[in-house]
Amino acid sequence: MSQLTESPPAPPARPAGSGSMPPRRRPLLDWLDRYDRYILPAPAVIVVVAMLAFPIVYTIYLSFHQWSGGLRPPQWIGLDNFTRALTTGQFWGSLWRTAYFVILSVGLQVVIGVGAALLFHRRFPGRGIARTFFMFPMIATPAAVALVWKMMYDPTIGVFNYLVQSIGGPTLLWTSDANLVIPALAIVDTWMWTPLVMLIVLAGLAALPQEPFEAAKVDGAGPIRTFVSVTLPLLRPVLLVAVLFRLIDAIKTFDIIKVITDGGPGQASETLNLYAFKQGLSYLHFGYGSALLVFLTLLVFGVAIVFTHVRARTEEK
Amino acid sequence: MSASTVPRGAGRTLRRIAFWLTLIVALAPAAFVFFWMVTSSFKQQVDIYTIPPQWLNFSPTLDNYRSALEQTPFTRYMMNSLLVATASSLFGLMIGLPAAYSIARYRQSKLSLSLLTARLLPGVAYLVPFFVAFTALRMVGSYPALILSHVIITFPLTVFIMVNFFAGLPAEIYDAAEVDGCGRLETFWRIALPLTRPGMLTAGILAFIFSWNDFKMALILSDGDTRTLPVAVFNFVHEASLDWGPMMAYATIIMIPVLILTLFAQRHIVTGMTMGSVK
Numbered sequence: 001m002s003q004l005t006e007s008p009p010a011p012p013a014r015p016a017g018s019g020s021m022p023p024r025r026r027p028l029l030d031w032l033d034r035y036d037r038y039i040l041p042a043p044a045v046i047v048v049v050a051m052l053a054f055p056i057v058y059t060i061y062l063s064f065h066q067w068s069g070g071l072r073p074p075q076w077i078g079l080d081n082f083t084r085a086l087t088t089g090q091f092w093g094s095l096w097r098t099a100y101f102v103i104l105s106v107g108l109q110v111v112i113g114v115g116a117a118l119l120f121h122r123r124f125p126g127r128g129i130a131r132t133f134f135m136f137p138m139i140a141t142p143a144a145v146a147l148v149w150k151m152m153y154d155p156t157i158g159v160f161n162y163l164v165q166s167i168g169g170p171t172l173l174w175t176s177d178a179n180l181v182i183p184a185l186a187i188v189d190t191w192m193w194t195p196l197v198m199l200i201v202l203a204g205l206a207a208l209p210q211e212p213f214e215a216a217k218v219d220g221a222g223p224i225r226t227f228v229s230v231t232l233p234l235l236r237p238v239l240l241v242a243v244l245f246r247l248i249d250a251i252k253t254f255d256i257i258k259v260i261t262d263g264g265p266g267q268a269s270e271t272l273n274l275y276a277f278k279q280g281l282s283y284l285h286f287g288y289g290s291a292l293l294v295f296l297t298l299l300v301f302g303v304a305i306v307f308t309h310v311r312a313r314t315e316e317k
Numbered sequence: 318m319s320a321s322t323v324p325r326g327a328g329r330t331l332r333r334i335a336f337w338l339t340l341i342v343a344l345a346p347a348a349f350v351f352f353w354m355v356t357s358s359f360k361q362q363v364d365i366y367t368i369p370p371q372w373l374n375f376s377p378t379l380d381n382y383r384s385a386l387e388q389t390p391f392t393r394y395m396m397n398s399l400l401v402a403t404a405s406s407l408f409g410l411m412i413g414l415p416a417a418y419s420i421a422r423y424r425q426s427k428l429s430l431s432l433l434t435a436r437l438l439p440g441v442a443y444l445v446p447f448f449v450a451f452t453a454l455r456m457v458g459s460y461p462a463l464i465l466s467h468v469i470i471t472f473p474l475t476v477f478i479m480v481n482f483f484a485g486l487p488a489e490i491y492d493a494a495e496v497d498g499c500g501r502l503e504t505f506w507r508i509a510l511p512l513t514r515p516g517m518l519t520a521g522i523l524a525f526i527f528s529w530n531d532f533k534m535a536l537i538l539s540d541g542d543t544r545t546l547p548v549a550v551f552n553f554v555h556e557a558s559l560d561w562g563p564m565m566a567y568a569t570i571i572m573i574p575v576l577i578l579t580l581f582a583q584r585h586i587v588t589g590m591t592m593g594s595v596k
Contacts, residue, residue: 033501033502036419036501036505037419037422037423040415040416040418041415041419041420041425043412044412044413044472051443051465051468052434052438054446054450055438055443055446058445058449059445059446119339119343130344132579132580134343134344136347136351136576136579137346138590139575140351140530140576141532141546141575142530142532142547143532143548144567144568147568148353150554151353151357151561156366157365157368162370191350196591199586248437252440252441254532254533259551273441280441280445281445281537286449289445293445296441297437300437300438304437
């Protein structure tokens with residue numbers, strides 16, 4: 001054990017020991033070797049249990065209790081936190097805003113991402129650099145990027161307002177307008193994550209067989225017809241993967257909403273994730289917050305399971 | 318797009334122009350946001366507030382950078398970010414490498430499945446238990462708490478990147494090692510690890526980037542002294558509201574390391590983000 005944890009990915013073993021090792025072996029090393037398949041992942045298993053199993057079990061435990069920290073122990077209240085959530089408008093509102101945000105942003109990302117993938121699938125000089133550049137929004141620090149968007153959306157100095165007005169558009173308040181705030185945040189999410197959809201689809205395009213395209217050409221199909229009848233059906237499995245990843249992450253969106261609006265104006269952009277965060281960590285309602293997080297987790301796992309089934313069925317065909 | 322009425326050569330030129338125009342349109346959103354960030358970071362406050370916006374005709378100043386560095390203990394936050402990201406990616410490698418090797422060689426799919434759960438679980442769901450546990454241990458605001466919490470980000474990432482690298486090594490190499498009398502742990506240490514050094518570098522870089530970018534964990538688990546850059550810049554919004562120039566300077570500085578590292582790790586970024594489960 002200790003041998004393993006002390007072995008950082010430093011340079012390989014010292015050259016002195018290599019090659020000239022005598023055949024005599026220590027019994028401890030022999031014993032370790034026999035169980036290597038358990039010993040190698042052991043530190044990882046410990047971490048998984050401590051940092052995954054513990055939070056899950058503890059969140060479920062807290063969700064049945066009322067507790068705001070402090071010295072008094074958590075009080076068992078049964079299903080009260082869950083029924084409270086299910087009977088509050090704020091919970092349903094946050095669920096609805098989550099759905100609105102997720103459907104809007106993932107929808108945009110898939111459409112734009114497929115288009116961008118077709119564009120970058122072509123060979124052209126500087127393609128590698130262009131791709132890396134296109135990819136940067138998804139790897140740039142979200143909290144910092146969100147600040148830039150906050151500035152650009154600002155009603156007084158924001159450049160977007162100026163741009164919209166200069167083409168004769170109305171004065172838009174973007175993130176200060178309760179009706180616009182979710183679409184405005186969905187635009188930021190789309191800006192950040194379209195590259196991921198693009199890269200997944202691009203990998204899919206590169207792996208497609210060539211025969212169906214040649215057949216389509218022989219049949220005299222135009223580019224649009226080829227795309228609809230050949231490319232899209234062939235891309236279906238890859239698209240499902242891209243949609244799955246984006247759905248799961250979009251449901252959990254936190255950084256950009258927290259930084260740009262913090263759920264405001266009022267509660268107009270308070271998604272389920274943010275609602276749970278506020279209850280659990282701003283107001284320290286650990287029990288109620290945990291119950292909300294149980295709902296959020298179930299939602300994410302539900303989406304994942306449904307998609308895995310859909311995918312399995314597509315592959316059977 | 319068909320240009321049937323136009324002569325053939327002209328049609329090709331038109332198509333080429335259309336292609337490059339589309340490309341520019343596709344790249345414009347990314348370019349514009351970063352352009353706006355960088356130019357604003359060099360603008361004086363007057364120029365930031367001017368409508369119509371001063372695109373390029375402003376006299377650049379370093380004031381924002383100066384005040385960002387002076388108004389806040391910037392060096393301290395930078396060191397915090399460096400320390401937490403470096404330590405947590407090294408820690409992620411230390412426990413991730415043997416696990417990835419084991420998953421690749423012995424096809425331990427259950428272990429890799431349980432790691433996928435780490436990908437699915439909402440980050441906020443970790444935060445409540447972590448916060449309660451670290452509060453009970455009086456560790457909120459300490460480096461160990463931050464680094465440990467970031468391992469949840471760096472370690473699954475390392476595993477999924479490295480499983481691909483270890484699985485990519487031909488089986489003959491392992492067999493040859495065994496024939497030569499190399500013990501199994503020795504095979505891992507002396508054969509597999511050195512051969513996958515490029516993989517370790519990418520895994521380490523990606524882990525560093527993701528830890529560097531983290532906002533949630535640090536928002537809750539750090540305090541005034543251990544704050545990392547993303548949280549520092551967020552708090553800056555609250556403390557000196559609407560002081561956009563210094564904030565843009567901050568944002569620009571935060572992204573420079575990420576930009577540089579991305580260039581090295583770009584080929585593996587999608588694997589890291591989709592965590593190997595596309596197959």
